[in-house]
Each structure stands twice: as structure tokens, then as C-alpha cells.
Amino acid sequence: MAQTQVTIPFRESEGPQAKHAPARLKFYVDVKRCIECGGCEVACKNENNVPEGIARIRVVTVNEGEAGESNVAVPCMHCSKAPCVAVCPVDALYHREDGIVQVNKETCIGCGYCLYACPFGAPQFPKSSPFGARGVMDKCTYCAGGPEEPFSDRERRLYGSNRIAEGKLPMCASVCSTKALVAGDGEEVANVVRQRMAARGSGGGGWAWGTAYPESK
Amino acid sequence: MKLIRRQDHGVPAAQSGWPQALDPRLDRRHFLRAAGLGGLAASMTAGLVKETEAAQEPGAINLPQLEQVKTICGNCAVGCGFVGEVQDGVWVSQEPWFEHPINLGSLCSKGAAAREHVISEKRLRYPMKRVNGQWQRLSWDQALSEIVAKLQEIREQHGPDAFMLLGSAHHNNETAYALRKFAAFWGSNNIDHQARICHSTTVAGLANVWGYGAMTNSMNDIRHSRSIMIIGENVCTSHPIAMQHILTAKEVNRAQVIVVDPRFSKTAAFANQYARIRSGTDVAFIYGLIHIILKNGWEDKRMLNERTYGLQALVDEVGKFDPDTVENITGVPKAELERIARTMADNRPGTVIWAMGGTQHTNGTSITRSYCALQLVLGNMGVPGGGTNVFRGHDNVQGATDLGVLSNTLPGYYGLGAGAWKHWANVWGTDAEELKSRFTNEKMMQKVGFTVARWYEGVLLDAEELGQDVNVHAAFYWGHSTNCQSQLDRIKRALEKVDLLVDIDPFVTTTSILPDRPDGVYILPAATVYEQYGSVTNSNRDIQWRNRVVSPVWESRSDLAILLDLAERLGFKDSLTRNTQAAWEGVPESMQDVKELPEETYASIIREWNLGMRTIGMTGQTYERMKRQQEWAHAFDIKTKTAVGGPVDGEQWGLPWPCWTEQHPGTHILYRTDIPVSQGGLGFRARWGTQAPDGDTLLAANGSAPAGSSINGGYAELKDWKTDLTGQVFADAMAKELAPFGNGRARFNSWNIPDPVPAHREPIHSPRPDLIEQWPTYDDVKDHYRVPTLYKSLQKPDWVKDYPIILSSGRQVEFEGGGNSERACWWLVELQPEMYVEIHPKLANDHRLKHGDWVWIESPEDQDGKPSRIKVKAKITKRVGPDMVYLPFHWGGMLEGESLASKYPAGYVPYGLGESANIVTNYGYDRVTQMQETKTGLCRISKA
Known part of the structure; x- marks a missing residue:
């Protein structure tokens, strides 16, 4: 397998609509498919060297043992109108042009506002005593590293891997057991969703899509 | 539903049109702007322009150069593929193998943690032995010298049957085969592996x-x-x-x-x-x-x-x-x-x-x-x-079963009869008489040995009660956990009583920790599956080549290297490493300090099993074909597993057996008659002759043969199809579109085993005493796999008075088997840190239990007269009904509420410790195979 093989859906730069618009990277969480195998959680640890006690993605089960039991993988959704970005008092959080929400760990003061603002519980803080200092925030980077030289030791140490720069998808979605967690450009993801909905004959399945991307169709 | 665009083989990704806006090499500038540092841009312009220009040239990024190794996951038997990335001999990351036809790049938590099995700090670093209650480091040479001297002494005193070898479903096909051959040259059928308690x-x-x-x-x-x-x-x-x-x-x-x-x-x-x-x-x-x-x-x-x-x-x-x-x-x-x-x-x-x-x-x-x-x-x-x-359990449990790491058969399900020994002696280029001389006698050579499920009775019972004349005095646990075996408290006693106990594993397992004994235990560090070459057979008979990702770490050695070193010291390495055609390639003169064998040794062993495994058609899966399939994985259709075009055109992924000849595509679906035999068609096997004892025919009716058959109906198995090593019988059969094993009828009435027609029988520990009379269990058996086995004498209607709750056990997704590897990987333990018992809210409330409370679980006393118990945390959930409790069985390192951490060698305590469910799972064994009855038992619970 070639090192540089691209494993990400991309927009055609040609075609009738000559789409040159920047891609908008999103997650899609299919609750009709997630089986809580934990693959995404472990793959994230493996890929990004995430320390103990920090979960950049976690799988939540609701209604366990009853009809209607569902599982949801919850990463940072990289929201369009990200509340974390809005509340950050030092502008440590920001959007990249491709929609990825990143945190600058050197600017972050660890106040925790983003934790209260986030509807998904994505921001993570190193554990300490109940009233102790929080330390700077860590969260899912969409495997896009951070505001450092791509592939530098410094980026790897502070943020983890930079798969997006390698032309690869986030690791969690890449290994998802049942392809419940789908990542990529919003249009490509929408194609996947459309096919599944057509097969199922009904809507449903996509979790928090409306909350994370309110303007998307 | 495909997540990715599957690219044509070999097309470099640089051509695939990565949108400019996403180009990460521009991120830095975006960041500067977003962070309000635009003022700096002027002074940095030159540098940024340079970066932008560099972006036009593919490969300009300073990516680390990683070697990519396709391999197969070593946990369950689905057989998922992934890519290991290696830098300077160190396994640094994992990538999905999207073209793999079975998993399409997907991995569960265990597969995603494959790398941690190698890099875990809990990996065994060197051989150890227990001396005066302390673990002491020693060299491989010293460890094996001492072990072999003790083995020889036991052999001289008690004969070859005083040895029990517990093999592994994690061994690849070649190692499994070599292990069975090893037991044959040692001279005992006391060899078995996890398949006994699995399927x-x-x-x-x-x-x-x-x-x-x-x-x-x-x-x-x-x-x-x-x-x-x-x-x-x-x-x-x-x-x-x-x-x-x-x-x-x-x-x-x-x-x-x-x-x-x-x-x-x-x-x-x-x-x-x-x-x-x-x-x-x-x-x-x-x-x-x-x-x-x-x-x-x-x-x-x-x-x-x-x-x-x-x-x-x-x-x-x-x-x-x-x-x-x-x-x-x-x-x-x-x-x-x-x-x-x-x-x-x-x-x-x-x-x-x-x-x-x-x-x-x-x-x-x-x-x-x-x-x-x-x-x-x-x-x-x-x-x-x-x-x-x-769905089978371990990554190679199908393969280890096929290759006969079992006490009741030689490789290929040939059994243990004189004919079976003759066939394999023929393949091995050995004299059957010479083999016989290694055994106690011909009777013991043809008698089924102890099983994984009950071997310890060979230690604990009087020799007169056993199906052999001597007790077991030495036991090897070679890639096998003790805590997945029921009656664990009895196993503990057996582990304390044997003269020699050897535990060969990548991690310290419960086997070494459980027994209270000051000495006589050896721990030998084995490599994980990712540090060994070999082929593995997944649940659906697909044989896949597994590349070695990295060399065995620390002082660990591949299982085959350990095996050959042992054989060398026992004096039969030369007989073991040759067959009727050739000696195995790449085997060094001396195995002293050899960590691993080269790929060609495994290729030689494949050629050997290709030669002998006639019964199930493991004859056409050559090393070269496996390697070629690995390279051409992208050519296989996901639904039919058939390759389209290329050198693998028409082949089935994994060449599932029977794959009769080197031209045969493999048999994806067994007993399919709408395609010809040469393309994977088959009738049912004519295994029991042509006529049943009641006179009915056992041959399929006219018109029911696989498509294109030269005999359009039932026919008996072909002459010499199981023993002809020339391949002529199979070649002729393919030419005539005949299945070598005949075209027979599936049997509703299997007259040769207990309960010819499947029968409902209440479990030994039935919660329904009112049903026992009508649906009783079997009569006790005196000698079954060399041990007495109780049925009716234990099925008491009043068990349920004192033990009213059904006890069942099963898996957690993060762990596998005894969990000794996975509990030493903190990525997994973090997700599943504690042992628990699932209890329905009603049962919990009736016993005044709340979520998180400690609970004692006690099982009936069975034959020991002493109830066993474990202490675990309550998980209140509606998964179980109010009549039962459920325990995951992967845990170890605690006993009756006490931690065994102090018994581990310093630094090797796994991240996850917990009570073993199999302390309390009940007595009970299948009437045909000795399978343990761990899914249905009885217990009582109380707040601790």
C-alpha cells in the first residue's frame, strides 16, 4: 500500500458545477449502526497518544437492556456555529477554513467555559483534585494536529497526529466497525447518508446533525 | 456505503485532486490570520510563498518514512486485516487496510489496540522461575535446560502420558501443526487447546x-x-x-x-x-x-x-x-x-x-x-x-482445530486409529513403528487423551480412576489461559500439585499467579502473533497470510523457535523438521538463542500440511497463492468474495477449504450444488458408507449432484482420496467434476453418538426440578477422555432450593479469552476497568443491592464439598432477566475478594485485576466432547 494513498472522499475539482468551494469536514454518527465496540476510542488513543483520563471520543449507550437501546459515538462535532469558539475568552478556539475547530493549547487558560458551552461534552481537561487547577483543554482535533508545523515533534506532542495533512481521514471514522461513524467533506458524507436512508426507507439514524450543523440541508 | 473512494491498484494518490482549500500546508497562514497575528505576515511572506510553492510538488512534506506491513488481527476469528507501520524496527502506528474484503478497514477496540500488545510495558521481558516464593530471572538456556531435564526425569519415572500440553488457538497454522507433530514425537495424546471449550x-x-x-x-x-x-x-x-x-x-x-x-x-x-x-x-x-x-x-x-x-x-x-x-x-x-x-x-x-x-x-x-x-x-x-x-472465537481456532491440536485426532480430523498414524507417518517420512516406540504402548497411542476442560483431574484423582495408568506430573500452558476454564478452584489445586508447570505467553498469566507454591513454575516469554510469520484460518475457513510486523521484542521468541529448541533438547528436532519430501528450510543447526525462524521455514511447513491435509482439502492453499492474494486483496468482491480479473481471477478470498488443487478457487459455501465441484460446488459428504444400519440409502438422490457432475446422483467417496499423496485422485476428481468425499445425505439420525437424534436434556444444574424427570441428563460415564464424568448423580432436584439463580457467563468487547493480554493494555482497561455481575433491578432490590455494591456469588459445592465464591461489583441492568445473573469471564488476579497482585513478578501486575467467573461456573461437560457447561449453572447471591 502506497504511503501517500488518499483515503478520504474529496470533491471533484472538475464536473458540471466546477466545484471549487472549500470542503467542509464533518462527522456523521449513525445511531442505527453504532455497536459500542470501542474501536474509535482505542484507535484515537493509539493514533494520537492521548493520555489516560482524556477521551477525545467516547461511546455512550442509552436505554441499555431495553427496546430502543442505542449507542452514540461522541467526538467533537466541529460545529458550524461552535459555542466553544463563541465563549472562549482568549480566542484559543477557532475554525479552520475546512470547518475543523481547533484549540491553541498555548493560548488556552483552562477556564472551562467551553466545557459548559459544548452540547457534546467534547472539551477534556486533565484530571486533578475537585477544586484544583484544570490545566489546558484537550479535544478531538479531527486528526488534523494543531497550530504548529505539520508533522513536527511539537505538533505531535501537543495535539497528536496530523492525518488530514497526509490526506487521510480521522482514525476513529477510518476504523469504525460498522461504518457508523463517517467523516469527510459534508457533501460526500451526505451521499453516504442518503444511500442509507434510501435503503432503510425512513429517516433517522443521524445523531445531533441538526445541532452541530444547523445550516446544512 | 463505501466510506472511501477505492482507487485502482498502484495509482499514486498525488493525482487524485486534493482541493487547494484543504491543503494543510496553508494552515499556518490561516492560523496566523485567525489568531490576529496578520501583522507578522509581511515579515514572513517569503517563507510562506515558499511553502505554498512547495505544496505543488507531491512528496515535498517531510513525512516520516514508514514501512507498511499488511497483517491480520490476532483477536477473534473474523480475520480482519490492517496495516502496521514500522519505523526503524519499532511499530509506531496502525493504518486501516481498506481493501481487505472482510473488514474493509474496520477494527473493534481489540484490533485497534493491536499495537499495544507489542509495546505494552507489561510485556514479559525475560524467562523467570519461582524460587522460594520469589520470581527470579534466568537465561533461556538455563530455563530450557532445567525444564527439559525435569521433563525427561518425569518421562523416565512415569512415561510420556504424565505430560499435558495445552496449545493455543493463537498459534498460526504452521506452529499449531508443528505442536501436534511435537506431541506425536513426544509420545502422548495429552495435547489439547481452546477449541475444546469453544466450539x-x-x-x-x-x-x-x-x-x-x-x-x-x-x-x-x-x-x-x-x-x-x-x-x-x-x-x-x-x-x-x-x-x-x-x-x-x-x-x-x-x-x-x-x-x-x-x-x-x-x-x-x-x-x-x-x-x-x-x-x-x-x-x-x-x-x-x-x-x-x-x-x-x-x-x-x-x-x-x-x-x-x-x-x-x-x-x-x-x-x-x-x-x-x-x-x-x-x-x-x-x-x-x-x-x-x-x-x-x-x-x-x-x-x-x-x-x-x-x-x-x-x-x-x-x-x-x-x-x-x-x-x-x-x-x-x-x-x-x-x-x-x-462464529468461532480466536484468530486461528479454526486452523488449530483443523491441524489437530486436539487430544482426539491427528491433523485433518484423521482420528487416532492405525490408519491415521500410518498416513501421517507416511507424510512425515517416519516409520510408524518408531513413533509407536515413543508412546507407552499401541493402546495409548490410539486412545483419546485428556482435554483442556478436564486435564487437571489427571493430577487430582487417583491414578486408578483415570483412563491411563499414571497421573499427570508436568503441564505446559502454551498460549492458553487458566481462567477461561471452569472449576478453576480445582485447577488451582492441580497447578499446585504438578511437579513442573511451564507458562509460555507474551504476558504473565493467571496460570503462574494462581497456585500457592514456592517453586517449580517457569514463565517463558513468547512473541505475540504480530511478531511471527504464518498463515491463519478465520472462522469461515479463509486462510490468510499474516506478515510479521516487527521482530520479537525483548527476549521473547516466536512459538516455533521455542518449540524447535525444546525438540532439539529432547532429541527429536531432526525427525520433527523433515517430511517425506524434504527437510524444512531455514532451520538452524542449533536453536540456541534463535529468536525466530525465517519466512521460508513457514513456507516449508505449509508445503507439508498441503501434502497431508487431504480430508478437508487444505491442499491447494500454497504459500505463493496466499501471498498473491494478500497483494491483490482489492480485486475481490465484498459480497461474493470472488476475485475479478488479475492473476487471482475467479479465486475465493482466503481459498477456503476444501481447496482441492492448486487450480481450485476454494469453497466459499459448503454443500452448494448449483456450481461445479471445480468451482467450489459440493454435495453432502458420504462419510458413513452408502447404507445406514436401518437399510436406508446414505447416497444423495438422482439429480442432486453438483452442476456438471459426471455422476448425476449420489456416489461413495473416491478410493484412497484421504491418503493418496500424489494428488492424482483429486486431479481425476476435478476432471470428472466429482467431490472426492462423495455425494451423500445429511443425517438427522447420527446413530454412532449418544442421542442419535438431538435431544433436549435439562442442564445438570437445572432451575426447573419439575422438568428433570421427563428430560433427564445422561448416565454417568466412567472413562471419557480418560476421566470419569458425572451427569445423573449430580443432577439433583433440590439444588435450586439453595441456589435459585441461573448463572451464565460471556464476553466483553474489549477483552478476549482469559484477558491476560488485553488486561495488560491500558487503552482497553480504561474502557472496562472492573469486573462486575449483571443483576436485574428486581433481583437486586430483593437482595437489597444497589448499583456498585459488592456482591458475593456462591456456586453449588458439586463433588468437592466446598462451595466456591467470588466477590464482584453489582451492575444493575435490564439486560438480564430477574431469574439470572451474568458474569464476564475474562478476569483474573483476584481470589475470594483478595488481590493477587503481590504474587506477580514486580512490575508485571496487569492494569485490570478482578475475580475470575470460572471459580463459580458449575460442573458439567458435554457427553460427546467434554465441552464445559459454563452457560448454564446455578448460584446464590448476597451483599458483601
Whole structure:
């Protein structure tokens, strides 16, 4: 397998609509498919060297043992109108042009506002005593590293891997057991969703899509 | 639903049009702007322009140069592929292998943690032995010298049968084969592995119905199913990646998913219909379905008339199981039963999937045969989307079973008869007389040995009670956990009593920790599967080549290297490493300090098993074909597993056996008659002659032979097909489109085993004393696999007075087997840090238990006169019904509430410690195979 093989859906730069618009990277969480195998959680640890006690993605089960039991993988959704970005008092959080929400760990003061603002519980803080200092925030980077030289030791140490720069998808979605967690450009993801909905004959399945991307169709 | 654009082989990705806006090399500038540092841009312009220009040239980024190694996951038997990335000999990351036809890049938590099995700080670094209660480091040479001296001494005093070798389903095919050959040259049949307590009842059951004891279709083939019955299997937990195919069938085919289980498992949450069955009543449940199907005339008459034998015997037995009776036995309401029968009948083809929930019972061999009966009656056999899809446990449990790491057969299910020994002596280029001289005598050479499930009785019981003249004095646990075996407290005593105990594993296991003894225990560090070459057979008979990702770490050695070193010291390495055609390549003169064998040694061993494994057609899967398939994985269709074009054109992925010749594509779906034998077609095996004892024919009816057959009907097996090493019989058979094993009938009536027609029997520890009289268990057996086995004398109606709660056990998705590897990986332990017992809210409230409380679980005393107990935390959940509790079985390192951490060598305490469920699982063994009954027992609970 070639090192540089691209494993990400991309927009055609040609075609009738000559789409040159920047891609908008999103997650899609299919609750009709997630089986809580934990693959995404472990793959994230493996890929990004995430320390103990920090979960950049976690799988939540609701209604366990009853009809209607569902599982949801919850990463940072990289929201369009990200509340974390809005509340950050030092502008440590920001959007990249491709929609990825990143945190600058050197600017972050660890106040925790983003934790209260986030509807998904994505921001993570190193554990300490109940009233102790929080330390700077860590969260899912969409495997896009951070505001450092791509592939530098410094980026790897502070943020983890930079798969997006390698032309690869986030690791969690890449290994998802049942392809419940789908990542990529919003249009490509929408194609996947459309096919599944057509097969199922009904809507449903996509979790928090409306909350994370309110303007998307 | 494909996540990625699958690219043509070899097209460099640089051409694929990465949008400019996403170019990460521009990120820095975006960041500067976003962070309000634009003022700096002017002074940095030159640098940024340079960066932008560099972006036009592919490969300009300073990416680390990583070696990419395709390999196969070493946990469950789905057989997922992934890519290991290696930098300077260190395994630094994992990548998905998107073109792999089985998993399409997906991995569950265990597979995603594959790398941690190698880099874990808890990996064993050097050999150790216990001296005066302390662990002491020693060299490999010293360790093996001492072990071999002790073994020789035991052999001289007690003979070869005083040795028990517990092999592993994690060994690759070549090592498994070499291990069985090793036991033959040692001179004992006391060799067994996890398959005994995994699917031995499936193998015996299926083989006695239609010839082969393996999964008939495949994971991928489930994409063709229109109904899917999952009974006694929790796919989401045990085989997560198989759910990908199941959910696709559910979405695309609108397949009806039916889950039958005592527990509302994670898989049940995805079912269209769920039936809560009482544990151990599967035969009654299945007969209830068949009863309804036959009453309504929904059976496949053509299948029954042309390709089965003994239907009347089945009809007579099924007659006892009207829906009311079934409801009384199983607890499944008859309306539900009828709905399920109708669903299966209306949605064909349908598949039946099972695992330990179906196998681990005293009548396990009846249960597995009843599933077969249902599929035959529905006509779901030999068709895409149908079949009995038996999900096996370990990555190579199918392979280790095929290659005979079992006490009842030589490789290839040849058995232990004189003919079997003659065949293999012929393959090995050895004199059968010479082999005989290694054994106690000819009788013991042909007698089945101890099993994994009961070997310890060979230590604990008086020699007079055993099926051999001597006790067991030495035991090797070689890639096997103790804590997945029931009666663990008895095993503990046996581990304390043997003279020599050797534990060979990548991690410190419960085997070394459990016994209270000051010395006589050796720990030898083995490499993980990722540090060894070899082929592995997944659940659906696909044989895949597994590359070694990195060399064995620390002082660990590959299993084959350890094996050959032992053989060298025991004096039979030369006999072991040659066969009738050639000596194995790449084997050094001296094995001293050799860490691993080169790839060509494994290739030599493959050629050897290719030569001898005639019965199941492991003859056409050459090393070269496996390697070629690995390279051409992208050419295989996901639904049919057939390659389109290229040098692999027409081949089935994994060359599933039987793959008769080097030109044969492999048999994806067993017993399929709509395609010719040379393309993977087959009838049922004519294994029991041409005529049954009652005079009925055992040959298939006219018109039912595989397409293109030169004999258009039933025929007996071909002469010498199992022993002809020249390949001529197979070549002739392919030319005439004949299956070498004949074209026979599947049997509803297996007259040669206990309960010829599958029978419902209440578990030994039945919670329903009122049913014991009508559906009793078996009579006690004096010598079964060399041990006395109790049935009726233990089935007491009053057990339930003191132990009123059903006890069942099973898996957690993060761990596997004894969990000794996974509990030493903190990525996994972090997700599942504690042992627990699942208790229904009603049962919990009745016992004044709250979520998180400590609970004592006590099991009946059985033959020991001492109740066993464990202390675990309560997890209150509606997964279980109010009549049962459920325990995961992967835990170890605690005993009766006390931590055993101090007994580990310093620094090797795993991240996860917990009580072992198998301390309290009850006594009970299958009547045919000695499978342990861990799915149905009794217990009582109290607040600790």
C-alpha cells in the first residue's frame, strides 16, 4: 500500500458545477449502526497518544437492556456555529477554513467555559483534585494536529497526529466497525447518508446533525 | 456505503485532486490570520510563498518514512486485516487496510489496540522461575535446560502420558501443526487447546450431520441473507466486525434479524424480533420451530427427500415439542415462537449464527445438530445467504482445530486409529513403528487423551480412576489461559500439585499467579502473533497470510523457535523438521538463542500440511497463492468474495477449504450444488458408507449432484482420496467434476453418538426440578477422555432450593479469552476497568443491592464439598432477566475478594485485576466432547 494513498472522499475539482468551494469536514454518527465496540476510542488513543483520563471520543449507550437501546459515538462535532469558539475568552478556539475547530493549547487558560458551552461534552481537561487547577483543554482535533508545523515533534506532542495533512481521514471514522461513524467533506458524507436512508426507507439514524450543523440541508 | 473512494491498484494518490482549500500546508497562514497575528505576515511572506510553492510538488512534506506491513488481527476469528507501520524496527502506528474484503478497514477496540500488545510495558521481558516464593530471572538456556531435564526425569519415572500440553488457538497454522507433530514425537495424546471449550460441540455436531465441522458460509455471505437468526451469540461483543455485514443485510435486503438469547444483549438491540430463552433449552426451542414449520408444510421437501437421511426419526422427536410444551420449557411465549417460525419460512434464504451460547452445554452436541436440522428443514443449506454460520472465537481456532491440536485426532480430523498414524507417518517420512516406540504402548497411542476442560483431574484423582495408568506430573500452558476454564478452584489445586508447570505467553498469566507454591513454575516469554510469520484460518475457513510486523521484542521468541529448541533438547528436532519430501528450510543447526525462524521455514511447513491435509482439502492453499492474494486483496468482491480479473481471477478470498488443487478457487459455501465441484460446488459428504444400519440409502438422490457432475446422483467417496499423496485422485476428481468425499445425505439420525437424534436434556444444574424427570441428563460415564464424568448423580432436584439463580457467563468487547493480554493494555482497561455481575433491578432490590455494591456469588459445592465464591461489583441492568445473573469471564488476579497482585513478578501486575467467573461456573461437560457447561449453572447471591 502506497504511503501517500488518499483515503478520504474529496470533491471533484472538475464536473458540471466546477466545484471549487472549500470542503467542509464533518462527522456523521449513525445511531442505527453504532455497536459500542470501542474501536474509535482505542484507535484515537493509539493514533494520537492521548493520555489516560482524556477521551477525545467516547461511546455512550442509552436505554441499555431495553427496546430502543442505542449507542452514540461522541467526538467533537466541529460545529458550524461552535459555542466553544463563541465563549472562549482568549480566542484559543477557532475554525479552520475546512470547518475543523481547533484549540491553541498555548493560548488556552483552562477556564472551562467551553466545557459548559459544548452540547457534546467534547472539551477534556486533565484530571486533578475537585477544586484544583484544570490545566489546558484537550479535544478531538479531527486528526488534523494543531497550530504548529505539520508533522513536527511539537505538533505531535501537543495535539497528536496530523492525518488530514497526509490526506487521510480521522482514525476513529477510518476504523469504525460498522461504518457508523463517517467523516469527510459534508457533501460526500451526505451521499453516504442518503444511500442509507434510501435503503432503510425512513429517516433517522443521524445523531445531533441538526445541532452541530444547523445550516446544512 | 463505501466510506472511501477505492482507487485502482498502484495509482499514486498525488493525482487524485486534493482541493487547494484543504491543503494543510496553508494552515499556518490561516492560523496566523485567525489568531490576529496578520501583522507578522509581511515579515514572513517569503517563507510562506515558499511553502505554498512547495505544496505543488507531491512528496515535498517531510513525512516520516514508514514501512507498511499488511497483517491480520490476532483477536477473534473474523480475520480482519490492517496495516502496521514500522519505523526503524519499532511499530509506531496502525493504518486501516481498506481493501481487505472482510473488514474493509474496520477494527473493534481489540484490533485497534493491536499495537499495544507489542509495546505494552507489561510485556514479559525475560524467562523467570519461582524460587522460594520469589520470581527470579534466568537465561533461556538455563530455563530450557532445567525444564527439559525435569521433563525427561518425569518421562523416565512415569512415561510420556504424565505430560499435558495445552496449545493455543493463537498459534498460526504452521506452529499449531508443528505442536501436534511435537506431541506425536513426544509420545502422548495429552495435547489439547481452546477449541475444546469453544466450539468442540459444533465440530462434533456438524461433522456428524453432514461431514465437516466448520462454518458453512461466511461473514460476507450474510449480505445475501433475508433472515438472520442469532442464537447464543452476541455478535456486537464477540465478533464486532461481522455486524458490518449483518447490518448491511438488514438495511439493503430488509433482512429480519432474530436474536434468541437469555440476555438482551447489545446484538438484541439491533433485532427485529427478540426472544428471551431460558439458558440451555435450545433444542426445545428449535424443535418448537420445526414443529410449526412441518405442521404448516413450510419445509423444503426437495432438500429433505433428495439430500437427507433419517427424517422420520426427527419427526418423531419433534412431535414431543408442541408450542405449549416449548413455552413451558424455554419460557418463550408460543405466539412469539410462531412468529419466528413464520419469519424464517417467509424470508429465505436465512442463516443461523451461534457461538458459545449454543455450545457450552452438557448436550451441546445435540444443540448444534438441532440448528443444522432447522436449516435442512428450511432448505437453507448450500445456498448463498443461508447456512450455519458458526462464529468461532480466536484468530486461528479454526486452523488449530483443523491441524489437530486436539487430544482426539491427528491433523485433518484423521482420528487416532492405525490408519491415521500410518498416513501421517507416511507424510512425515517416519516409520510408524518408531513413533509407536515413543508412546507407552499401541493402546495409548490410539486412545483419546485428556482435554483442556478436564486435564487437571489427571493430577487430582487417583491414578486408578483415570483412563491411563499414571497421573499427570508436568503441564505446559502454551498460549492458553487458566481462567477461561471452569472449576478453576480445582485447577488451582492441580497447578499446585504438578511437579513442573511451564507458562509460555507474551504476558504473565493467571496460570503462574494462581497456585500457592514456592517453586517449580517457569514463565517463558513468547512473541505475540504480530511478531511471527504464518498463515491463519478465520472462522469461515479463509486462510490468510499474516506478515510479521516487527521482530520479537525483548527476549521473547516466536512459538516455533521455542518449540524447535525444546525438540532439539529432547532429541527429536531432526525427525520433527523433515517430511517425506524434504527437510524444512531455514532451520538452524542449533536453536540456541534463535529468536525466530525465517519466512521460508513457514513456507516449508505449509508445503507439508498441503501434502497431508487431504480430508478437508487444505491442499491447494500454497504459500505463493496466499501471498498473491494478500497483494491483490482489492480485486475481490465484498459480497461474493470472488476475485475479478488479475492473476487471482475467479479465486475465493482466503481459498477456503476444501481447496482441492492448486487450480481450485476454494469453497466459499459448503454443500452448494448449483456450481461445479471445480468451482467450489459440493454435495453432502458420504462419510458413513452408502447404507445406514436401518437399510436406508446414505447416497444423495438422482439429480442432486453438483452442476456438471459426471455422476448425476449420489456416489461413495473416491478410493484412497484421504491418503493418496500424489494428488492424482483429486486431479481425476476435478476432471470428472466429482467431490472426492462423495455425494451423500445429511443425517438427522447420527446413530454412532449418544442421542442419535438431538435431544433436549435439562442442564445438570437445572432451575426447573419439575422438568428433570421427563428430560433427564445422561448416565454417568466412567472413562471419557480418560476421566470419569458425572451427569445423573449430580443432577439433583433440590439444588435450586439453595441456589435459585441461573448463572451464565460471556464476553466483553474489549477483552478476549482469559484477558491476560488485553488486561495488560491500558487503552482497553480504561474502557472496562472492573469486573462486575449483571443483576436485574428486581433481583437486586430483593437482595437489597444497589448499583456498585459488592456482591458475593456462591456456586453449588458439586463433588468437592466446598462451595466456591467470588466477590464482584453489582451492575444493575435490564439486560438480564430477574431469574439470572451474568458474569464476564475474562478476569483474573483476584481470589475470594483478595488481590493477587503481590504474587506477580514486580512490575508485571496487569492494569485490570478482578475475580475470575470460572471459580463459580458449575460442573458439567458435554457427553460427546467434554465441552464445559459454563452457560448454564446455578448460584446464590448476597451483599458483601
